[in-house]
Amino acid sequence: MPHLALLIRRLRSATQLGEDDIAAVRALPLQVKAVEPETPIALEGDRPHACCIIVNGFAYRSKLTESGKRQILSFHIPGDIPDLQSLVLKTMDHDLVTISAATLAFIDHADLSRLIDTHAAVARALWRETMVDAAMFRERILNLGVRSASARMAHLLVELRQRLAEVGLVEIDDKEYRFPITQSALADALGLSTVHVNRVLQEFRSQRVLDIRKNLVKLIDVEKVVAAGEFDPAYLHQIDNSRPG
Amino acid sequence: MPHLALLIRRLRSATQLGEDDIAAVRALPLQVKAVEPETPIALEGDRPHACCIIVNGFAYRSKLTESGKRQILSFHIPGDIPDLQSLVLKTMDHDLVTISAATLAFIDHADLSRLIDTHAAVARALWRETMVDAAMFRERILNLGVRSASARMAHLLVELRQRLAEVGLVEIDDKEYRFPITQSALADALGLSTVHVNRVLQEFRSQRVLDIRKNLVKLIDVEKVVAAGEFDPAYLHQIDNSRPG
DNA sequence: CGATTCCTTGATATGAGTCAACAGGTGTGG
DNA sequence: CCACACCTGTTGACTCATATCAAGGAATCG
Structure with missing residues (x-):
């Protein structure tokens, strides 16, 4: 299965993307990596130069308090780009770690930036991803609060x-x-x-x-x-x- | 004070915006409204046709559980666009309500959409707003969880x-x-x-x-x-x- | 097969909720 | 201008959901 299949499937299901948009996404240079369980992909304070698509396996995002307690913020599944925000917010404010052994596809920020600048529909679709991410956080707040x-x-x-x-x-x-x-x-x-x-x-x-x-x-x-x-x-x-x- | 002054100030402090970008933002047609305390701006299930900038006063976003308990998700201050996500996620998944008497400036989705399509830097700046919104939600999750x-x-x-x-x-x-x-x-x-x-x-x-x-x-x-x-x-x-x- | 990690159980502790009542302000209508 | 209602804040007594501590058991892995 092509590495971006699930991501593209999700983007298409929510947004109108033209054939050229899809082609441009498919043409992204990927660095594919297989990693162990509990591998940190990016840690709080890091300034990553690439975003990561989960091809296979699972990951979570978490934050630590001063006192050392860990809060898991979200779980991530194949097709997710859990550190999309690192493209714009340069410094990680939380950790991103694999749960299981996983296959990850890294897209360099520079390439992703270029894609966004040339393909407005893709930019819109990724913005939407950020918004759904936020919507899930809101539901998590409801969960924890009440x-x-x-x-x-x-x-x-x-x-x-x-x-x-x-x-x-x-x-x-x-x-x-x-x-x-x-x-x-x-x-x-x-x-x-x-x-x-x-x-x-x-x-x-x-x-x-x-x-x-x-x-x-x-x-x-x-x-x-x-x-x-x-x-x-x-x-x-x-x-x-x-x-x- | 111009209605968009605080918003523009924030956008500029985080992102490089050209003079034409700023001008385009300033040129947005606004519908300015003064509202009472506890005025619902948008409620869960609504499909708003405009986004709202808080010019003056405060607002909160909240969700209700089936059992009727309310969780306040975030507070919003002048310069915020608390329902920016309604531009892309058409159906509100939570409520947006004023706390105090407030002055609101509404931007029609159509106008905002046009601005984004023609000014990539503004699109990027607004995407960034969404990301910071999500970052605040993450911190709120940490708050409630641990x-x-x-x-x-x-x-x-x-x-x-x-x-x-x-x-x-x-x-x-x-x-x-x-x-x-x-x-x-x-x-x-x-x-x-x-x-x-x-x-x-x-x-x-x-x-x-x-x-x-x-x-x-x-x-x-x-x-x-x-x-x-x-x-x-x-x-x-x-x-x-x-x-x- | 020993070591780790994960799960399970019981006893006890506690932070925060619930219920109930009252006090202080503020606004409103008679 | 008073009387009353209503909202917000305050207090005390009691309860409860969940945490903490401690230990043992099961599973997994090199």
């Missing part, structure tokens, strides 16, 4: 399934997907302790609502998970709403 | 001062600023109950760290507030770091 531990977990897991479905990595009705997450990482993402994550998970398991085992997330009763997480996919802006109206 | 109630409050109040300073609404060393916030709104922003906000505030007051009274935020001991909130302004990306390096 929802209970179990609702947060359910919400996160349904969101991931939904995003994987968007790029075709799961069927929309699939109840399970591979995601190599530890309970400790889940805790850092949800603002909980690992002990509590464990207990919430066990409760979900015993209620036959959902289960996570061996990197496999099973939404046993999707309805219940969606309800528990108060999940409404509107904020992901996956449908094409870029037309006026 | 910081204590008092740290959250301190952090929020220093951030606001810093942003007001950026557009020149307070001097950088000023210890106080006007901000018409209720304890209940503060609670919804910080993910706390109003009772607890009240108690944290009283503790800060008695320690002579900070005080909020009658719409006046006083950072009595700025050092202590900054320390309590673990505030490091880097994430606001206020300095010009748009040059390569």
